[in-house]
Amino acid sequence: MSAHKAKQAGDQQAAEELKTRFVYQDDEELDKGFDMVQVKRLSHYMKPYARQIIPIILIMMVVGAMTKLLNPLLIAYAIDHALKNGDKNALLLCVGVMLTLYIIQWAANTYRIRYTNMIGQRVIYDLRHHLFSHIQRLSFRFFDKRPAGSILVRVTNYVNSLQDLFTNGVVNLMIDCVQLAGIIVILLLYNWKLGLAIIITVPIMFVISTKLRVKIRRAWQVVQIRTARINAHLNECIQGVKVTQAFTQEKENIAFFDEMNKDNHYHWNRASTLNQSFGPIIEVTGAVGYCILFWFGAHLIQTGEISIGLLVAFATYIGHFWEPINRLGQMYSQMLIAMASSERIFEFIDEKPNVGEKEDAVDLPNIRGDIEFKQVEFEYEPGRHALNQIDLSVKAGQSIALVGHTGSGKSTIINLLCRFYDVTGGSISIDGHDIRDVTISSLRSQVGIVLQDTFIFSGTIRDNIRFGRLDATDEEIEAAAKAVRAHDFIVNLPQGYDTEVQERGNVLSMGQRQLLSFARALLADPRILILDEATASIDTETELKIQEALKTLLAGRTSFIIAHRLSTIRHADHILVLDHGHIMEQGNHQQLLEHKGIYHGLIQAQYRFLKETG
Numbered sequence: 001m002s003a004h005k006a007k008q009a010g011d012q013q014a015a016e017e018l019k020t021r022f023v024y025q026d027d028e029e030l031d032k033g034f035d036m037v038q039v040k041r042l043s044h045y046m047k048p049y050a051r052q053i054i055p056i057i058l059i060m061m062v063v064g065a066m067t068k069l070l071n072p073l074l075i076a077y078a079i080d081h082a083l084k085n086g087d088k089n090a091l092l093l094c095v096g097v098m099l100t101l102y103i104i105q106w107a108a109n110t111y112r113i114r115y116t117n118m119i120g121q122r123v124i125y126d127l128r129h130h131l132f133s134h135i136q137r138l139s140f141r142f143f144d145k146r147p148a149g150s151i152l153v154r155v156t157n158y159v160n161s162l163q164d165l166f167t168n169g170v171v172n173l174m175i176d177c178v179q180l181a182g183i184i185v186i187l188l189l190y191n192w193k194l195g196l197a198i199i200i201t202v203p204i205m206f207v208i209s210t211k212l213r214v215k216i217r218r219a220w221q222v223v224q225i226r227t228a229r230i231n232a233h234l235n236e237c238i239q240g241v242k243v244t245q246a247f248t249q250e251k252e253n254i255a256f257f258d259e260m261n262k263d264n265h266y267h268w269n270r271a272s273t274l275n276q277s278f279g280p281i282i283e284v285t286g287a288v289g290y291c292i293l294f295w296f297g298a299h300l301i302q303t304g305e306i307s308i309g310l311l312v313a314f315a316t317y318i319g320h321f322w323e324p325i326n327r328l329g330q331m332y333s334q335m336l337i338a339m340a341s342s343e344r345i346f347e348f349i350d351e352k353p354n355v356g357e358k359e360d361a362v363d364l365p366n367i368r369g370d371i372e373f374k375q376v377e378f379e380y381e382p383g384r385h386a387l388n389q390i391d392l393s394v395k396a397g398q399s400i401a402l403v404g405h406t407g408s409g410k411s412t413i414i415n416l417l418c419r420f421y422d423v424t425g426g427s428i429s430i431d432g433h434d435i436r437d438v439t440i441s442s443l444r445s446q447v448g449i450v451l452q453d454t455f456i457f458s459g460t461i462r463d464n465i466r467f468g469r470l471d472a473t474d475e476e477i478e479a480a481a482k483a484v485r486a487h488d489f490i491v492n493l494p495q496g497y498d499t500e501v502q503e504r505g506n507v508l509s510m511g512q513r514q515l516l517s518f519a520r521a522l523l524a525d526p527r528i529l530i531l532d533e534a535t536a537s538i539d540t541e542t543e544l545k546i547q548e549a550l551k552t553l554l555a556g557r558t559s560f561i562i563a564h565r566l567s568t569i570r571h572a573d574h575i576l577v578l579d580h581g582h583i584m585e586q587g588n589h590q591q592l593l594e595h596k597g598i599y600h601g602l603i604q605a606q607y608r609f610l611k612e613t614g
């Protein structure tokens, strides 16, 4: 095999492998058929404004359409009477009336557009607010099933795609129907033969407009999807640039990006070519209409059936045909997209939180922190047990360490205690209250959680600590930071507590982020504290700091710690050893060591590791 062929085969294989590596799922369905249920649900959002704004819009709409329809008749009158008889006053009067009609039309359109935009923006605001607040309350199960990108797209792009429909679409549809019907009636009234001859072009224009518009719109949507894929890939490559460079995968990433870029370029060209074909096709159809008018119109003038003024008026009406037909086509394709978008939006809005609140749920009173797990069972997916028959009784103020191999069910216990998921069997109670009988907010406000992957929001350090309790004063924030030994590193930052950190806190070290999250939890002052210890090795000094901070944080609280550090495990009041969702062993450090079971093995392994790594 030649070197060139070998290279080609290699490239091909690499491309095949990449196909499975970068997979970005998009909503490929671009539009949907007309669906009355969706229309009803969408129009529900217009209801609050229907009484105040819609009547104004309707009046403006009728005034605008009427004035537009009258102008060609005035032109006909001016030509056939004022001009023919040399009546300067009548001509002046015609021009004056025409000018007045234009001014009225301009004012009516300006106000109509202003009000339709207002209503459209409000509806979009309400819809986006509704969707976002609903998503915020959805359970973990919902987020488990969906990539963040697909959720983002619904709140941004899909809601945006309804914007046109609400701002101009519905009103324009009515205006266009009124205008088109008005023109057809006038044409038939003034001369039905000539009227009919010209109206033949309407269906032709309409078919071209709707069919071609839908095609063009689809082509642009494909471009949008391709661009979204490029964005997703870019995002992944930027987030993972360190790993990419460490594994020297730059070439592969570039190759994949080039493929996407080429694809995007091809679809852009296609959409652009289709777009350009639209104008000429419509112009030719319009020209056919004019040809019919002048040929047949000239004949009718010769036979004395119509005047020259009427021919000019008809020619003006043909000019007015195009605008509504064009917009109806636009509206039709907008409607199809809106159907698909609204279906996806309502699919989320209809999603019920899996963890619901009972109708008669009561607020959990201030708790001491006694916790009881009775025969708790849990499955993330039907048939796959994540926890089996967990029985556990914790006294207020005790610290419980959860240990076990990866996937043994430690996080699941915590997820259930916070009611991020509901048990599928058995029950969990706090101070004797079944957690399914109390309101979720009253439960979670008394349970603090410090996750291993500490989330830092964009804002200042102070804002991030205040997240624990929004009404905390600056003094309370500093006191919390001091208590968990975070104060020293914070004051050494360029702007101290006012230092801006970005999302995920990239400027902070792992240990610093943990201390910040301790301060946040301390400020919230929950009776029950859950802590997922960071596994990353940190230097001894920080480790000591964290241990001291932990002592402050845990004092007097019931705590559950997913423990990785030996120091934490050893000091816990009670240790649960989990395996495949079962409690295999439990007791304190000494008891479990003497038992010489799984725990003993884990501790031995950790000692060996610490010894080997120095």
Ligand SMILES: Nc1ncnc2c1ncn2[C@@H]1O[C@H](COP(=O)(O)OP(=O)(O)OP(=O)(O)O)[C@@H](O)[C@H]1O
Residues within 6 Å of the ligand: 144, 380, 381, 386, 404, 405, 406, 407, 408, 409, 410, 411, 412, 413
């Ligand atoms: N969101 C989820 N959907 C489906 N299955 C899940 C989900 N989260 C966890 N699991 C499964 O449930 C089991 C227990 O997982 P869990 O996260 O509780 O383990 P863990 O002991 O906390 O592990 P680790 O120490 O690695 O964090 C595992 O088999 C895991 O694959």
